[in-house]
Amino acid sequence: MKKHYNLLMIGGGPAGAIAARTAAKAGLSACIVEKRPAIGAPVRCAEGIGMESLAEFVKPDPCFISAEMQRAALVAPDGTTMILDSQSSGGKVGYVLDRKVFDRELVWQAAEAGSDVAVKTRASAPIIKDGKVRGATLEFCGTKTDVTADVVIAADGVESKFSKWCGIDTTVPLREIMSSAQYIVTDIDIDPHCTVFCLGNEVAPQGYLWVFPKGDRTANVGIGISGLKSGTGHRAKDYLDRYMASKFPNGKTIEWIVGGVSVCRPLACTVGDGLIIAGDAARVVDPLTGGGIYNAMYTGDLAAKVAIDAIEKGDTSKNALMPYDMQWRQSKMGKTIERNYHIKEYMINLTDAKMNAIIQTASSINLKEFSTLQLVKELIKRDPKLIFELAILKDLIT
Amino acid sequence: MLKVHRDICGYCGCCVSVCKEGALELIDAYLEVGPGCTDCGVCAKACPVGALEVERE
Ligand SMILES: Cc1cc2nc3c(=O)[nH]c(=O)nc-3n(C[C@H](O)[C@H](O)[C@H](O)COP(=O)(O)OP(=O)(O)OC[C@H]3O[C@@H](n4cnc5c(N)ncnc54)[C@H](O)[C@@H]3O)c2cc1C
Ligand code: SF4
Ligand code: SF4
DSSP: OOSEEEEEEEOOSHHHHHHHHHHHHTTOOEEEEOSSSSTTOSOOSOOEEEHHHHHTTSOOOGGGEEEEEOEEEEEOTTSOEEEEEOOSGGGOOEEEEOHHHHHHHHHHHHHHTTOEEESSEEEEEEEEETTEEEEEEEEETTEEEEEEEEEEEEOOTTTOHHHHHTTOOOOOOGGGEEEEEEEEEESOOOOTTEEEEEOOTTTSTTSEEEEEEEETTEEEEEEEEEGGGOOTTOSHHHHHHHHHHHHOTTOEEEEEEEEEEEOSOOOSOOEETTEEEOGGGGTOSOTTTOOOHHHHHHHHHHHHHHHHHHHHTTOOSHHHHHHHHHHHHHSHHHHHHHHHHHHHHHHTTOOHHHHHHHHHHHTTOOOSSOOHHHHHHHHHHHOTTHHHHTHHHHHHHO | OEEEOTTTOOOOSHHHHHOTTOOEEEETTEEEEOTTOOOOOHHHHHOSSOOEEEOOO
């Protein structure tokens, strides 16, 4: 490890890895620090990603793809099922990844491009001089080292302590944390090319339960519920255990996963002097789907690009890094987050009866495009009364 | 005092993200409770598996 880097990435998830790859490819010195002893493990993810989203940053490779998805099923509280089939892109819509291999592949690509990597190395404090972030104190097996950098990219995931230490409040409101549990279950009867989303206040209050296939008879079966709805006897794990007992009583659990997903609005500002915040740490997860892999890669890449430009111009102040904040907000990703935040806020207040009615209406729609936007548009067409309820959405989508 | 049931904790960081005092930190698989904790119980509510408990004296 060097004493100084152009870019120092705190966290070796998709955001940190892509940032490092972009920086190293541009010829800058870069280093990823990851506090865990292994990249990608333990997994905190259901591993679903859209086909095109993945391809924007990595060439799809069977080594990190567990299964290909062709359709999605939305299950209403009363069991009514709506199938969203893909008629475009040769029937394929997305993948269920193997994040242990995927995250490692991304870090490997960063390393191959010239980035340094330090595992079991934790950033324990920022180095701040004259109000500007200048690096981080790194702890490795009992030793402390100060490493300076022109720009630090905080890509430290849902925990996001680094930005907090730099004075930026990253606290997720209790009601907007998806308290999550997931099992990898094998030896179960599933449609191996269909992702299943189950809704309902009894099934997953203010969240959803998912079955994401990872093979012919294996799937990630998981759930996220609002932190506000969580408590003794009714935690994510309790709901999941109940579902498992009723749907897959003979399934064998080969992995036990817990986690938190933020579904709040992104941070009010995602840059500071010498600092850029990317991925989950910036709270850029899609608030409706809980998907954050693509958003982490997108913001990681953009963070590095803006940092490279700033370093070349010799100014890494908050002002000079602001284009990052502005660009992701104006991007398709930023706009989707904003729109989906409103849809999520609408959805969490629905009664089971209303959800049943909407899904019954929607299940008669034959969607050509696999998108939330199309679905909402079609729903409004079928049930114009919904327009009044979806008033804010209408402005967003027309 | 906030008690961590280490036999239950899956070291996921969900609790860390909701603590407004910044009192929690995950050191790989070890959840550390710092001196800033006010025993508010928000983290205990958010934990997906019930590994946290505010013990009243
Ligand atoms: C249960 C669950 C299901 C999900 N399902 C999906 C899904 O199906 N599809 C999808 O797109 N997204 C999903 N997500 C979200 C997705 O996992 C995240 O959005 C994604 O991993 C974010 O990438 P990241 O690089 O920002 O952060 P992470 O992948 O969390 O990486 C952050 C890294 O930083 C490290 N770190 C933290 N602090 C420090 C420190 N001080 N020093 C050094 N290293 C540090 C951490 O150990 C971690 O490895 C899910 C999340 C959960 C919890
Ligand atoms: S939320 Fe629960 S399981 Fe996750 S780290 Fe905190 S105490 Fe452990
Ligand atoms: S009890 Fe409150 S202050 Fe203490 S660690 Fe939990 S959330 Fe933070």
